[in-house]
Amino acid sequence: MYKLHSTCRACGAKSLLPVIDFGFQPLANDFQAAADARAGAAPLKVLYCPACTLAQLSVVVDPAVLYSNYPYVTSPSQTMLDHFASLLRDLEEERGGTLGKVLEIGSNDGALLKFLESNAESVTGVDPAANLVELAEAKGIQTHRTNWCSAVADLLDCTYDTIIARHVFAHCDDWWDFIKALHLVSHANTVVAIEVPYAGDLLDKNQFDTIYHEHLSYVNLRAVNSLLLETPFYLAKVIRYPIHGGAMLLILRWRTAGAVPVPSDSIDSERWRNLNGRAREMMQSLRSMVKVLGGSKSYRVCGYGASAKSTIWLNGCGFTHQDLAFVHDVTPQKQGKLCPGTDIPIIGDRASLETCTHAVLFAWNFAAEIIAKEEPLRRQGLKFIVPVPELKIIE
Ligand code: TYD
Numbered sequence: 281m282y283k284l285h286s287t288c289r290a291c292g293a294k295s296l297l298p299v300i301d302f303g304f305q306p307l308a309n310d311f312q313a314a315a316d317a318r319a320g321a322a323p324l325k326v327l328y329c330p331a332c333t334l335a336q337l338s339v340v341v342d343p344a345v346l347y348s349n350y351p352y353v354t355s356p357s358q359t360m361l362d363h364f365a366s367l368l369r370d371l372e373e374e375r376g377g378t379l380g381k382v383l384e385i386g387s388n389d390g391a392l393l394k395f396l397e398s399n400a401e402s403v404t405g406v407d408p409a410a411n412l413v414e415l416a417e418a419k420g421i422q423t424h425r426t427n428w429c430s431a432v433a434d435l436l437d438c439t440y441d442t443i444i445a446r447h448v449f450a451h452c453d454d455w456w457d458f459i460k461a462l463h464l465v466s467h468a469n470t471v472v473a474i475e476v477p478y479a480g481d482l483l484d485k486n487q488f489d490t491i492y493h494e495h496l497s498y499v500n501l502r503a504v505n506s507l508l509l510e511t512p513f514y515l516a517k518v519i520r521y522p523i524h525g526g527a528m529l530l531i532l533r534w535r536t537a538g539a540v541p542v543p544s545d546s547i548d549s550e551r552w553r554n555l556n557g558r559a560r561e562m563m564q565s566l567r568s569m570v571k572v573l574g575g576s577k578s579y580r581v582c583g584y585g586a587s588a589k590s591t592i593w594l595n596g597c598g599f600t601h602q603d604l605a606f607v608h609d610v611t612p613q614k615q616g617k618l619c620p621g622t623d624i625p626i627i628g629d630r631a632s633l634e635t636c637t638h639a640v641l642f643a644w645n646f647a648a649e650i651i652a653k654e655e656p657l658r659r660q661g662l663k664f665i666v667p668v669p670e671l672k673i674i675e
Pocket of ligand 1: 352357584585586587588589590608609610611614643645646649650653
């Protein structure tokens with residue numbers, strides 16, 4: 281199901297240092313019904329490259345296992361719509377006008393392309409998940425079902441003015457081929473916009489629960505500049521966004537004479553080692569809190585948001601449905617399934633949520649929106665336990 285990966289994906293260095301080790305963990309999005317087989321577990325360990333400061337997983341799980349049927353659907357939340365609006369504004373500014381022909385890599389259910397459609401000459405998606413391609417096509421978004429690789433260029437047989445890849449770059453094993461494919465479908469004025477979580481935010485805000493098998497790399501600018509050195513692209517601009525706990529949009533352009541890349545940052549290995557220790561302390565704190573609440577007949581605790589992040593918490597804390605009665609989630613693809621590695625069911629009905637006194641907010645990246653939306657339940661007494669960046673109860 282997985283292979284070891286011991287050379288740096290960005291600069292090719294061979295001597296990588298182990299900095300985080302969470303042992304064997306289930307695949308974070310392996311939501312299955314009780315009667316169905318689960319994919320199993322794989323090592324969850326982070327290696328650090330002293331040469332270019334990239335952090336990456338020690339293994340690569342077979343993409344066919346991870347992505348052929350993918351339950352992650354771009355959240356139809358206000359937070360995400362606001363983000364799409366920021367993206368559109370920034371991309372138009374970068375293009376100096378309309379978006380022209382747009383290609384999205386990892387286009388999921390077509391939500392972003394649908395949003396951009398009226399501001400583009402055409403929109404085309406590429407995504408490997410059959411279930412998501414079906415959803416996109418139902419919205420009228422033309423989508424090629426495939427992984428992003430240089431062979432895809434034959435399928436597309438044209439160049440694009442704007443190429444967007446949201447939260448797929450860190451999922452990709454072969455960055456050289458990813459860049460080669462971008463080159464094949466771009467022209468000298470193409471704006472390539474790659475959105476990735478920023479490793480500096482992950483470290484500063486204790487977001488260890490975003491470390492899971494789909495996220496092969498934890499990206500910073502020095503690593504990106506190292507990677508691009510030998511390619512036709514350079515890092516022309518970086519735009520920061522608050523989405524998903526802290527992301528950056530890497531604007532890549534074809535390298536021209538005199539092009540000056542965005543200056544590199546740097547992240548030392550000690551920060552990663554410290555996070556390893558902090559993750560254990562944070563999981564211990566949540567475990568103790570939930571056990572104390574569960575020990576009292578007056579309380580009933582559930583989870584809120586069956587995010588991939590929730591899998592890291594639930595398995596790290598060793599929770600069962602005795603600890604968390606269920607995890608509430610609005611995503612139809614997840615409802616009726618179990619949280620990976622556990623016997624905790626995912627349910628979407630409001631009545632169950634009303635029976636709880638506490639909900640652990642595993643979708644903490646949507647905290648402001650969810651806490652505001654659930655104001656009526658909070659008035660009835662529901663308290664949110666927010667585990668990141670630090671454990672706190674919202675009274
Ligand atoms: P998300 O943070 O988008 O992703 P990841 O899986 O990468 O950690 O997951 C958030 C989950 O929370 C997703 O399954 C949808 C769910 N959710 C709700 O149930 N209600 C809501 O109001 C919102 C915003 C999300």
